[in-house]
Amino acid sequence: MDKKIGYLGPCGTFSELAVRQYLARQPAGDVQMVALPSIYEVLAAVVQGEVTEAVVPLENSSEGAVNQTQDLLAHTFPDLRIKGEIILPVVHCLMAPPGVSLKTIERVLSHPHALAQCREFISRHLPGAQVVETASTAAAVHLVASTGAPWAAIGPVTAAREYGLEVLVEKINDCPGNATRFIVVGREDGGWAPDCKTTLIVSVAHRPGALYEVLGEFAARGINLTRIESRPSRRRLGEYLFFIDLVGHRLDEQVQEALEAVASRAELRVLGSYPADLSGPEHTADPVDKVKRPADDIPSSSTVEAGFTGQAVSPSPVQWEEIEGLREAIDEVDEQMVELLARRNALAVRIGKLKAGVCPVRDPHRESRVLARVRRLAQLKGVDPAIVEKVYRLIIQHAVRLQREQQGGARAACTPPAGDF
Numbered sequence: 484m485d486k487k488i489g490y491l492g493p494c495g496t497f498s499e500l501a502v503r504q505y506l507a508r509q510p511a512g513d514v515q516m517v518a519l520p521s522i523y524e525v526l527a528a529v530v531q532g533e534v535t536e537a538v539v540p541l542e543n544s545s546e547g548a549v550n551q552t553q554d555l556l557a558h559t560f561p562d563l564r565i566k567g568e569i570i571l572p573v574v575h576c577l578m579a580p581p582g583v584s585l586k587t588i589e590r591v592l593s594h595p596h597a598l599a600q601c602r603e604f605i606s607r608h609l610p611g612a613q614v615v616e617t618a619s620t621a622a623a624v625h626l627v628a629s630t631g632a633p634w635a636a637i638g639p640v641t642a643a644r645e646y647g648l649e650v651l652v653e654k655i656n657d658c659p660g661n662a663t664r665f666i667v668v669g670r671e672d673g674g675w676a677p678d679c680k681t682t683l684i685v686s687v688a689h690r691p692g693a694l695y696e697v698l699g700e701f702a703a704r705g706i707n708l709t710r711i712e713s714r715p716s717r718r719r720l721g722e723y724l725f726f727i728d729l730v731g732h733r734l735d736e737q738v739q740e741a742l743e744a745v746a747s748r749a750e751l752r753v754l755g756s757y758p759a760d761l762s763g764p765e766h767t768a769d770p771v772d773k774v775k776r777p778a779d780d781i782p783s784s785s786t787v788e789a790g791f792t793g794q795a796v797s798p799s800p801v802q803w804e805e806i807e808g809l810r811e812a813i814d815e816v817d818e819q820m821v822e823l824l825a826r827r828n829a830l831a832v833r834i835g836k837l838k839a840g841v842c843p844v845r846d847p848h849r850e851s852r853v854l855a856r857v858r859r860l861a862q863l864k865g866v867d868p869a870i871v872e873k874v875y876r877l878i879i880q881h882a883v884r885l886q887r888e889q890q891g892g893a894r895a896a897c898t899p900p901a902g903d904f
């Protein structure tokens with residue numbers, strides 16, 4: 484068995500759907516999915532080695548953080564690390580045993596987060612029903628199906644089919660773009676990869692500006708924060724832990740520098756670095772209807788195949804000729820782009836020489852200005868600014884490396900042999 488993945492069960496929960504979405508992106512292997520009765524037991528199973536990793540909900544687009552998950556990671560299971568994230572569109576359905584109608588429902592059951600995500604629907608359409616919290620959505624579906632009482636459950640449409648309930652109303656979540664972010668938890672985080680995120684827990688001293696200074700370390704290095712959430716420290720009233728997500732891997736030079744600076748000012752725990760799920764709303768044009776997969780950014784031959792829905796006929800000779808012509812034009816653009824890159828690098832090296840011994844290689848303000856400028860230019864030209872920013876972050880990273888190498892070389896050349904001064 485390559486992997487054993489724990490999740491909040493029983494079969495049919497959103498957590499199970501998240502595991503399936505995660506596995507669909509992995510190379511095929513021998514995987515066993517293990518349903519467990521609570522988030523506590525899911526995380527404990529990783530610590531005890533009963534599963535290799537686990538998938539648990541962390542936050543929802545309308546209800547916010549899953550406090551239980553955050554608190555367990557902060558206080559109960561300090562050795563666990565985050566190694567992945569999954570953003571799952573969450574669509575709730577109201578389901579009941581055959582013959583039960585909306586008007587006759589006495590109780591509505593579901594996971595507290597699911598009930599909260601359908602609060603308006605429940606108030607409007609089930610005003611007299613007793614609301615009952617269960618350990619998960621599928622636990623509610625199972626209970627309603629096994630009693631056959633005039634009760635209804637809220638959960639994924641797939642669970643209705645699985646447990647033999649009828650869907651009374653589809654898409655009952657109050658916010659149409661409802662999505663939950665799940666994390667993959669293991670005993671180690673993810674290795675370096677492009678497009679990563681890092682999650683931290685920071686506890687700052689009780690003095691003016693303490694949090695501001697911590698955040699300043701990220702701002703000064705142009706590091707984007709995607710979430711900041713506070714939870715009670717459990718030490719004393721008024722003291723908090725800050726959960727911070729940032730863009731980048733803990734091994735990226737700028738992130739590493741920022742983490743060192745933060746550690747000197749505050750208590751810091753790095754929960755892990757992991758590949759960002761690029762299907763999240765910040766990466767998609769329309770988060771409600773379109774779920775983009777990471778591979779959409781750089782189409783591989785397999786994704787091109789997957790998107791092809793027409794009949795398998797070859798292009799005609801005329802079409803081939805046009806394709807070939809366009810490809811030649813692309814080759815020409817590529818040549819120009821590489822030449823421009825070489826020119827840019829040469830300019831960066833000249834700047835590096837002028838900076839040597841005078842000022843540091845890195846200039847976070849200049850870097851932010853460059854990024855802001857190219858984003859604006861991209862917008863004007865109708866190119867996705869996020870893509871242009873990504874490319875420029877790599878170009879800047881490379882320019883910094885060139886300047887450092889060049890300065891290192893120059894320093895070595897000027898340094899007299901030991902004992903000569």
Ligand SMILES: O=C(O)C(=O)Cc1ccccc1
Binds near residue numbers: 499594619
């Ligand atoms: O109960 C479930 O199905 C879960 O996986 C937890 C949950 C509940 C509501 C939204 C997302 C996840």
